[in-house]
Amino acid sequence: MPNNNGLRILIATVRVPFVSGGAEIHAEGLCRALREAGHQAEIIALPFKWYPPERILDQMLACRLLDLSETVGMAVDRLIGLKFPAYLIPHPRKVIWLLHQHRQAYDLWQHPLNDLHGYRNGDDVRAAIHRADTELIPQALHVFANSRNVAGRLERFCGVQAAPLYHPPRDAALFYTRPAEDFLYFPSRINPLKRQDLVLEALAQTRLPVGICFSGSADEAAFDQKCVKLAQKNGFADRVQWLGSVSEEGKRDLYARSLGVLFPPVDEDYGYVTLEAMLAQKPVITCADSGGPLEFVMDRQTGIVAEPTPEALAAAMDNLWEDRERARQWGDAGRQRYNDLHIHWGHVVEKLLA
Amino acid sequence: MKVLVVSSGVPFIRGGAEILADNLCQALSAAGHAAELIFIPFKHYPPSRIPDHMLACRLLDLTETCGVRIDRVIGLKFPAYLIPHPNKVIWLLHQHRTAYELWDHPMAGDLIHHPDGPVIREAIRQADRELIPEAKAVYTLSENVSDRLRRFCGIAGEPLYNPPAHASLFHNRSASDYLFFPSRVTGVKRQLLVIEALAKCQERTLVRFAGEADSPRELAACVEAIRQLKVEDRVEWLGLVSEEQKRELYANSLGVIFPPVDEDYGYITLEAMLSSKPVITCSDSGGPLEFVVDRQTGLVADPSPESLAQAMDVLWADRRRAAAMGEAGRARYEDLKISWENVVEKLLC
Numbered sequence: 001m002p003n004n005n006g007l008r009i010l011i012a013t014v015r016v017p018f019v020s021g022g023a024e025i026h027a028e029g030l031c032r033a034l035r036e037a038g039h040q041a042e043i044i045a046l047p048f049k050w051y052p053p054e055r056i057l058d059q060m061l062a063c064r065l066l067d068l069s070e071t072v073g074m075a076v077d078r079l080i081g082l083k084f085p086a087y088l089i090p091h092p093r094k095v096i097w098l099l100h101q102h103r104q105a106y107d108l109w110q111h112p113l114n115d116l117h118g119y120r121n122g123d124d125v126r127a128a129i130h131r132a133d134t135e136l137i138p139q140a141l142h143v144f145a146n147s148r149n150v151a152g153r154l155e156r157f158c159g160v161q162a163a164p165l166y167h168p169p170r171d172a173a174l175f176y177t178r179p180a181e182d183f184l185y186f187p188s189r190i191n192p193l194k195r196q197d198l199v200l201e202a203l204a205q206t207r208l209p210v211g212i213c214f215s216g217s218a219d220e221a222a223f224d225q226k227c228v229k230l231a232q233k234n235g236f237a238d239r240v241q242w243l244g245s246v247s248e249e250g251k252r253d254l255y256a257r258s259l260g261v262l263f264p265p266v267d268e269d270y271g272y273v274t275l276e277a278m279l280a281q282k283p284v285i286t287c288a289d290s291g292g293p294l295e296f297v298m299d300r301q302t303g304i305v306a307e308p309t310p311e312a313l314a315a316a317m318d319n320l321w322e323d324r325e326r327a328r329q330w331g332d333a334g335r336q337r338y339n340d341l342h343i344h345w346g347h348v349v350e351k352l353l354a
Numbered sequence: 355m356k357v358l359v360v361s362s363g364v365p366f367i368r369g370g371a372e373i374l375a376d377n378l379c380q381a382l383s384a385a386g387h388a389a390e391l392i393f394i395p396f397k398h399y400p401p402s403r404i405p406d407h408m409l410a411c412r413l414l415d416l417t418e419t420c421g422v423r424i425d426r427v428i429g430l431k432f433p434a435y436l437i438p439h440p441n442k443v444i445w446l447l448h449q450h451r452t453a454y455e456l457w458d459h460p461m462a463g464d465l466i467h468h469p470d471g472p473v474i475r476e477a478i479r480q481a482d483r484e485l486i487p488e489a490k491a492v493y494t495l496s497e498n499v500s501d502r503l504r505r506f507c508g509i510a511g512e513p514l515y516n517p518p519a520h521a522s523l524f525h526n527r528s529a530s531d532y533l534f535f536p537s538r539v540t541g542v543k544r545q546l547l548v549i550e551a552l553a554k555c556q557e558r559t560l561v562r563f564a565g566e567a568d569s570p571r572e573l574a575a576c577v578e579a580i581r582q583l584k585v586e587d588r589v590e591w592l593g594l595v596s597e598e599q600k601r602e603l604y605a606n607s608l609g610v611i612f613p614p615v616d617e618d619y620g621y622i623t624l625e626a627m628l629s630s631k632p633v634i635t636c637s638d639s640g641g642p643l644e645f646v647v648d649r650q651t652g653l654v655a656d657p658s659p660e661s662l663a664q665a666m667d668v669l670w671a672d673r674r675r676a677a678a679m680g681e682a683g684r685a686r687y688e689d690l691k692i693s694w695e696n697v698v699e700k701l702l703c
Binding site: 008010016017018019042044045046047049055058059065066068069071076219 | 358366392394395407409410411418422
């Protein structure tokens with residue numbers, strides 16, 4: 001029984017069993033923030049499997065069949081939809097905070113890593129996804145997006161407008177800075193979309209003896225092996241450290257002691273790494289096609305935006321390695337920018353429940 | 355093994371089934387497996403929503419995740435146990451009860467009151483009859499649940515008992531002057547029946563009730579009965595107590611009263627046995643009857659105030675016998691080998 005005016009709120013998302021990443025942290029952060037604001041909140045996380053493509057249609061239908069309008073006679077005051085296809089669940093008071101659409105049907109359709117494209121029925125399933133998103137997303141009372149990048153894609157592909165709504169990384173208050181040591185830090189799942197391979201190729205092109213610490217678990221064994229081989233082939237295994245999965249404390253320590261942070265993903269939706277680097281007062285090297293990070297990194301003011309080539313990335317890495325004082329200044333400017341953007345949960349809750 | 359536990363329930367409500375699902379995941383992890391819970395929200399009204407949710411479950415695909423096989427799915431509640439999987443085991447907590455034994459129950463029956471109720475009931479029964487046997491093995495929460503499954507669907511399921519939370523922390527002390535009745539305060543647990551029985555006791559029996567009321571209405575009904583029957587001085591109403599307090603209340607009691615209507619399983623019986631206390635239950639109480647051996651580990655009364663009063667008097671009048679029955683209950687618990695290790699082994703074999 002609510003003992004105040006708190007709302008009963010369900011957060012609808014999907015998850016791939018046994019995989020936990022940014023989207024899970026996001027949903028949990030939102031749930032916690034809603035509870036701290038005095039509401040009753042729970043996460044509904046449906047399982048999702050995207051292959052073969054016809055399974056996507058099944059799961060879209062499954063979402064449409066669920067009824068979250070009320071529980072034991074009491075209204076659910078708000079449904080907050082985060083991920084495809086969970087945001088398709090009908091509700092009279094739904095707000096969508098779009099983490100991302102099913103990217104293989106949109107911006108990643110032509111991408112070499114896309115699997116949907118390769119199936120005989122890929123085109124049809126893609127069309128069904130487009131149609132569902134275009135017709136059903138506007139049923140929500142309000143549509144927000146995780147970032148300007150995500151909002152831009154929704155507008156471009158579906159003609160639906162969404163306001164970007166930023167949120168802080170987990171435990172934002174616990175990040176700190178320390179004097180720079182001799183390494184650049186690249187925290188991310190080891191995954192082709194994060195482009196650890198590109199960074200290793202860049203390392204071969206650097207003039208200076210740049211060192212890199214990688215942390216994060218490997219999603220796919222094949223890509224992980226490719227990276228390890230690249231490091232060995234180029235003969236600078238001693239300039240590369242693979243830390244694997246590190247604790248949250250360990251991660252914050254690595255941020256704090258790094259010279260700068262590398263984060264050059266392919267068209268990232270949002271990217272906590274950028275924000276965490278800014279919180280740790282470190283400059284960020286990202287790429288011109290990295291998406292989300294570009295909303296935060298100001299080229300030559302809080303980091304470097306390089307072309308997605310080994311040569312350009314190598315130049316950016318040399319640049320930070322060479323001028324430590326400037327790297328420090330850019331890091332400070334990044335922290336200042338984070339503060340100016342007012343990224344906090346109180347603001348998010350206010351927007352989603354308005 | 356990679357194991358998914360699948361269950362359904364009502365958002366914002368956390369009851370015994372949710373606790374059991376969490377405990378099962380913990381037990382699987384403790385045994386070295388990767389285990390996660392998949393929770394499918396379920397709204398059972400209007401009745402036409404039931405087939406929608408059944409279909410939604412059939413549309414989900416838990417065969418693998420990112421190309422890696424999921425080795426086992428364990429289905430607990432309707433309709434989540436309908437999710438297809440080549441290596442599914444069902445551990446049936448209960449079916450959709452108002453389509454079965456509660457169909458025409460005066461308080462619980464809901465489907466029966468809708469024009470499409472009979473059709474939906476048949477759809478539920480047909481799905482259960484045809485799809486439950488898809489599982490490699492069917493276990494149930496209790497003999498009571500197995501019996502219903504056999505009676506209504508002609509499907510055999512083996513009872514697989516699980517221990518109450520923190521089983522090792524229950525203990526026994528010498529009996530004080532009260533009987534203990536821990537339960538949510540609600541119609542099917544029959545606190546009212548016990549209050550009526552108190553008025554018929556020959557002895558000056560005292561009952562301590564612990565547990566939250568499901569609604570203010572349920573609580574008011576009990577308070578009113580206590581006043582009308584003038585048993586105010588024979589009742590202590592404790593409300594919600596902590597787990598630790600609950601264990602102390604068990605330990606110091608003379609015996610435990612647990613007379614629900616057709617309970618699926620009932621941790622209270624087991625907690626009483628762990629505390630070496632005799633249990634008074636009723637002949638229509640369901641789950642408790644699998645554990646309470648009449649006149650040996652407790653008393654099985656008829657569900658009438660007179661019969662219950664008699665049972666309460668027996669314990670009150672003969673403390674030594676009550677203690678002996680309690681000891682026998684504890685011995686019976688040990689004999690039954692109720693442990694999570696056993697549950698995990700059965701569900702994964």
